[in-house]
Amino acid sequence: xxxxxxxxxxxxxxxxxxxxxxxxxxxxxxxxxxxxxxxxxxxxxxxxxxxxxxxxxxxxxxxxxxxxxxxxxxxxxxxxxxxxxxxxxxxxxxxxxxxxxxxxxxxxxxxxx
Amino acid sequence: xxxxxxxxxxxxxxxxxxxxxxxxxxxxxxxxxxxxxxxxxxxxxxxxxxxxxxxxxxxxxxxxxxxxxxxxxxxxxxxxxxxxxxxxxxxxxxxxxxxxxxxxxxxxxxxxxx
Numbered sequence: 001x002x003x004x005x006x007x008x009x010x011x012x013x014x015x016x017x018x019x020x021x022x023x024x025x026x027x028x029x030x031x032x033x034x035x036x037x038x039x040x041x042x043x044x045x046x047x048x049x050x051x052x053x054x055x056x057x058x059x060x061x062x063x064x065x066x067x068x069x070x071x072x073x074x075x076x077x078x079x080x081x082x083x084x085x086x087x088x089x090x091x092x093x094x095x096x097x098x099x100x101x102x103x104x105x106x107x108x109x110x111x112x113x
Numbered sequence: 114x115x116x117x118x119x120x121x122x123x124x125x126x127x128x129x130x131x132x133x134x135x136x137x138x139x140x141x142x143x144x145x146x147x148x149x150x151x152x153x154x155x156x157x158x159x160x161x162x163x164x165x166x167x168x169x170x171x172x173x174x175x176x177x178x179x180x181x182x183x184x185x186x187x188x189x190x191x192x193x194x195x196x197x198x199x200x201x202x203x204x205x206x207x208x209x210x211x212x213x214x215x216x217x218x219x220x221x222x223x224x225x226x227x
Contacts, residue, residue, distance in 0.1 A: 040220075041221065042117075044218070
């Protein structure tokens with residue numbers, strides 16, 4: 001079945017630093033989504049990507065849909081303490097169960113003020 | 114702006130007890146989902162309902178049943194809870210199941226089975 005590898009698993013950075021995380025897939029995806037989850041809350045959508053090569057920004061966040069359709073990255077510029085949380089990538093591909101969005105295992109981000 | 118609302122927020126069950134997690138969405142979405150989240154495992158799909166009147170198994174359906182009561186509501190039932198079902202459960206909804214339809218999540222239900 002389809003699998004997603006998300007890395008790194010965790011990051012501990014200084015406020016103001018840039019952050020980069022990525023996801024790779026064993027198969028092709030048609031949609032890549034990036035979510036953030038705060039403690040005790042459900043995941044909230046940050047960025048959605050629908051075309052290979054697409055580069056989309058949302059404030060200090062930038063995400064790209066890889067040309068091969070098997071990877072995506074998320075960058076956060078000039079991190080601030082409220083960026084703390086778990087970031088998930090999710091992908092949806094062709095065929096199989098249309099309801100099945102495949103999630104990465106998350107990147108836990110900690111920011112030191 | 115309620116979005117996706119799920120209850121209860123916290124529940125402790127004894128092994129063998131049954132319970133139902135309730136979920137409702139007010140976005141007029143056709144599709145609804147139940148996920149579980151375990152440490153280091155990300156989110157895994159239990160069941161989903163592409164539209165009112167239909168339900169399908171996801172990645173980890175064993176030990177669960179679902180009911181799409183109407184367009185707004187999608188419940189998840191544990192008939193005989195087991196410690197392995199200790200997890201955080203998220204209900205979600207989207208306009209449709211097709212790629213490109215964003216999934217919106219509820220705030221989660223923390224279930225502990227002792």
